[in-house]
Amino acid sequence: MTDLTPLNRAPAPRDYHLSDDAWELIREATPESTRRAYQEDWKRFTDWCAEQERTPLPATGETLAQYAAHLALGEKAPATIGRAMAAIAKAHELAGAGPLDRRGVKDVLRGYRKRYAKQGGTVKRAPALTLTALRAMVATLDPDTLVGVRDRAVIVLGFAMGARRSEIAALNLADLEPHPEGLQVTVRLSKTDKDGRGRIVAVPYGSNLATCPVRAVEQWRTALAHHGRQDGPLFVRIDRHGRVGHVATGRGDTDGRITGETVANIIRRAAVAAGLDAADAFSGHSLRRGFATAAYAAPDADLVRIARHGGWKEGSAALFGYLEEVDRWRKNPAAGIGL
Incomplete structure (x- = not known):
């Protein structure tokens, strides 16, 4: 095959199809414990979106920033908010919805980390076993x-x-x-x-x-x-x-x-x-x-x-x-x- 001239042809319907076997391999790429945590985070996000009359997929940058602020006001740890954003990003990736606009989220988290530290919040670490x-x-x-x-x-x-x-x-x-x-x-x-x-x-x-x-x-x-x-x-x-x-x-x-x-x-x-x-x-x-x-x-x-x-x-x-x-x-x- 030496002729690499692009073909002027519309994509076939199967170009966007993945078999069940392919989806199963994609699913196995993520550890079960992570999948379970992401599923819970995604459900909480979609429930919040329903209450706020916002669209979860695709989510706008403003929706993400507002949700991050919602979690911060609920005194969730910064790491918990970060994981929630990762779960939302994964859902968008699997749905082919494109990358998320996280600029607002980053600013919300930056401000919240400062407030969290001022209020005495600390990152919880498991003690080292001597x-x-x-x-x-x-x-x-x-x-x-x-x-x-x-x-x-x-x-x-x-x-x-x-x-x-x-x-x-x-x-x-x-x-x-x-x-x-x-x-x-x-x-x-x-x-x-x-x-x-x-x-x-x-x-x-x-x-x-x-x-x-x-x-x-x-x-x-x-x-x-x-x-x-x-x-x-x-x-x-x-x-x-x-x-x-x-x-x-x-x-x-x-x-x-x-x-x-x-x-x-x-x-x-x-x-x-x-x-x-x-x-x-x-x-x-x-x-x-x-x-x-x-x-x-x-x-x-x-x-x-x-x-x-x-x-x-x-x-x-x-x-x-x-x-x-x-x-x-x-x-x-x-x-x-x-x-």
């Missing part, structure tokens, strides 16, 4: 119960990997490969890996039996095998009757896989049981923050290796924010000036 806190949490788990064995594996493996809660929940038994020095764990999908290239995380044996991630995972795998589970999800539900992977009709994945929210609940429950300060604020992200700060505080810390291990992008602002918590005191510029 090794001392980790040991205290693990000590509350009963090693003679399935729940105790599973929860210990979730907590110590997640910490050792510096993993996101979604990454922990998504692990399969087939993603674990024994190694003479520990485990090689394949993370197939992550927030910063949009194309699903995956990464391999080396998890070494721990020096403390109670918090060794390799031994904790092996104990859990043995328990799964005892219940006839040789493949499928690594971490599954356990109901109050002790049934492994049981899913109530119409609820959850049919394979019994836990969710990222379950990971957060496991961590929070153990933190409360251990009597930790601000235990209710602990979440799945506490493992990730805790790993970053603990690894950076080690004598032979290597920023590049820490970032690759935890799947942070090069130059990640989030990672540097965690490390600042260590350097704030370890490398304090005011400490050695003779005050």
Whole structure:
């Protein structure tokens, strides 16, 4: 085909058609938890538009700015407003409605962030899980119960990997490969890996039996095998009757896989049981923050290796924010000036 002369022909109707299979692949490009949050944000926006007699799709820049102000007056956190705008933008993108005019939204958010800070508002961050806190949490788990064995594996493996809660929940038994020095764990999908290239995380044996991630995972795998589970999800539900992977009709994945929210609940429950300060604020992200700060505080810390291990992008602002918590005191510029 060498003739690239444009054809003067109207587009065929199929030029704008996508099959159900194509739409399903587009849907899978966005994590389920994000889709669920976007759906809720979109519903709230459309409900507001109906009340205000505004058009949600396509939305004008003025409608977006007014909605952002509406959320601000409702004292929503700036990050919550930002996510709502992302959900609206995604809906427009999927509908082929073109890019949004966000100029007014940016000004509203800029003014609101200043007001939010003046009024004492702060960005809520999950506390970093220290090794001392980790040991205290693990000590509350009963090693003679399935729940105790599973929860210990979730907590110590997640910490050792510096993993996101979604990454922990998504692990399969087939993603674990024994190694003479520990485990090689394949993370197939992550927030910063949009194309699903995956990464391999080396998890070494721990020096403390109670918090060794390799031994904790092996104990859990043995328990799964005892219940006839040789493949499928690594971490599954356990109901109050002790049934492994049981899913109530119409609820959850049919394979019994836990969710990222379950990971957060496991961590929070153990933190409360251990009597930790601000235990209710602990979440799945506490493992990730805790790993970053603990690894950076080690004598032979290597920023590049820490970032690759935890799947942070090069130059990640989030990672540097965690490390600042260590350097704030370890490398304090005011400490050695003779005050």
